[in-house]
Each structure stands twice: as structure tokens, then as C-alpha cells.
Amino acid sequence: QQPVQSPQAVILREGEDAVINCSSSKALYSVHWYRQKHGEAPVFLMILLKGGEQKGHEKISASFNEKKQQSSLYLTASQLSYSGTYFCGTEKVGSSNTGKLIFGQGTTLQVKP
Amino acid sequence: NAGVTQTPKFRVLKTGQSMTLLCAQDMNHEYMYWYRQDPGMGLRLIHYSVGEGTTAKGEVPDGYNVSRLKKQNFLLGLESAAPSQTSVYFCASSTYSGSGYGQYFGPGTRLTVT
Numbered sequence: 197q198q199p200v201q202s203p204q205a206v207i208l209r210e211g212e213d214a215v216i217n218c219s220s221s222k223a224l225y226s227v228h229w230y231r232q233k234h235g236e237a238p239v240f241l242m243i244l245l246k247g248g249e250q251k252g253h254e255k256i257s258a259s260f261n262e263k264k265q266q267s268s269l270y271l272t273a274s275q276l277s278y279s280g281t282y283f284c285g286t287e288k289v290g291s292s293n294t295g296k297l298i299f300g301q302g303t304t305l306q307v308k309p
Numbered sequence: 310n311a312g313v314t315q316t317p318k319f320r321v322l323k324t325g326q327s328m329t330l331l332c333a334q335d336m337n338h339e340y341m342y343w344y345r346q347d348p349g350m351g352l353r354l355i356h357y358s359v360g361e362g363t364t365a366k367g368e369v370p371d372g373y374n375v376s377r378l379k380k381q382n383f384l385l386g387l388e389s390a391a392p393s394q395t396s397v398y399f400c401a402s403s404t405y406s407g408s409g410y411g412q413y414f415g416p417g418t419r420l421t422v423t
Contacts, residue, residue: 237416239414297412300351
């Protein structure tokens with residue numbers, strides 16, 4: 197029941213774009229995206245709610261296809277600071293207002309000069 | 310605001326020993342969570358709390374206990390540590406995600422059980 201992220205790893209040059217996908221087998225109420233740098237805590241990027249709109253955060257945006265139980269994270273014009281591991285966290289429909297998240301295995305992004 | 314803090318930052322235990330990890334938050338959040346992170350496994354939920362005095366099991370609760378006696382604190386206990394509990398432990402807090410807010414993580418505790 198863990199969501200599946202793809203790709204597992206990606207290497208970019210500064211200024212290039214990337215897409216990270218998150219796919220679940222369960223009906224979802226929300227999808228969270230977090231970034232974690234090596235040796236640090238995960239940092240919240242954005243949340244997409246069932247019935248909500250596509251969200252944006254600087255040059256990072258995301259979409260949520262409720263019917264397909266999929267979310268995608270879009271990183272445009274990547275910067276060195278975007279390097280890290282990206283995790284999606286999914287909240288199932290029927291979680292009874294607990295905020296319980298099941299996280300994907302992560303996608304490692306490396307941005308090179 | 311300190312946000313979410315965790316004590317201790319590092320700990321080494323021998324098999325069979327016990328310990329308590331402390332998580333504290335100063336954001337007046339109702340929801341608090343304990344995760345463990347192992348290489349290649351992502352974050353897995355151990356226990357969580359939706360308010361003072363409440364606790365519930367997550368994905369991997371076996372071998373752990375928790376308590377939430379005060380709203381700002383969430384304690385994670387290991388009664389008899391095992392090598393399989395070697396991991397990095399993260400605490401997080403949140404207002405409910407259905408309101409559009411994410412989880413805020415503490416810096417983590419790196420635990421080694423020998």
C-alpha cells in the first residue's frame with residue numbers, strides 16, 4: 197500500500213526541468229510533497245487536496261489526478277538548492293481526520309552546475 | 310519559535326536496554342507523529358496522536374510505546390531495544406492536513422542498537 201514513486205533517481209543540469217511521479221493503489225484524500233537534504237529532516241513543500249487545485253511554490257508545482265490516484269511534482273529551471281530526496285506522502289480516503297501519511301520510497305534528485 | 314525539537318540527537322543502546330525519546334513542539338499543534346527512516350524505505354509511521362491524551366498505532370508499532378500527557382510533548386519508548394530498531398527517528402507535528410497544512414519535522418534522533 198506504499199505509494200510508488202518514479203523515477204528512483206534523476207540527475208539534472210542547472211536550468212533543466214524534472215517531473216517526479218507518485219502513484220497509489222488506494223483512493224486518496226490528499227497528497228503531500230516533502231524534500232529532504234542529506235542528514236536533515238524532511239521539509240514540507242506543498243499539499244494537494246481532493247477536489248483542490250494545482251498548487252505552486254516558487255518554481256515547483258504539483259498536480260493531483262484523483263481518478264488515477266496519482267500526483268506529479270514539477271521542478272522547472274532547477275537550481276543547485278533543489279538537490280535532495282523528494283518524498284510523496286499520501287492520505288487515504290477514510291483516514292478519519294487523522295492526517296496519517298504513507299510515504300513513498302523517495303526520488304533522489306541531483307542538480308549539477 | 311523553536312518549532313519541533315527532539316532529545317537526544319544520538320544514542321547507542323545495547324540489546325535489551327530501554328530508552329525514551331522526547332519530542333516537543335511550540336506551535337500549539339494538535340497532531341503529532343513518530344516515524345522511523347531506514348535506507349531505501351522512506352518514512353514509516355510508528356504511532357501518532359490526534360490530541361492530548363490520545364495515541365494510536367501506525368504502520369510499524371511493534372516494540373514501541375508512546376504517551377501524550379501534554380499537548381506539546383510526545384514521547385516514544387523502547388522497552389527492550391533490538392538491533393532491528395537501529396534507525397533514524399523523526400517526530401512531526403501538524404494541524405490537521407485536511408485544512409491544507411503539512412507536517413513539520415524535528416531534526417531526528419539517530420539510534421544504534423548493538
